[in-house]
Amino acid sequence: MPFREYLRTVRSVAGHEGPVVSVPEQWLLEQGVQQWSGQRSLPL
Secondary structure, three states: OOHHHHHHHHHHHHOOOOOOOOOOHHHHHHOOOOOOOOOOOOOO
């Protein structure tokens, strides 16, 4: 499933109506977001 379609689906299921914001990868890394969060993480 294309990521755009995935986001559309999960937003619909969750009832999310706020904005979707794209951020640079470097910003995510600075915030402590990691590519792999362990065995119990969700693969996206």
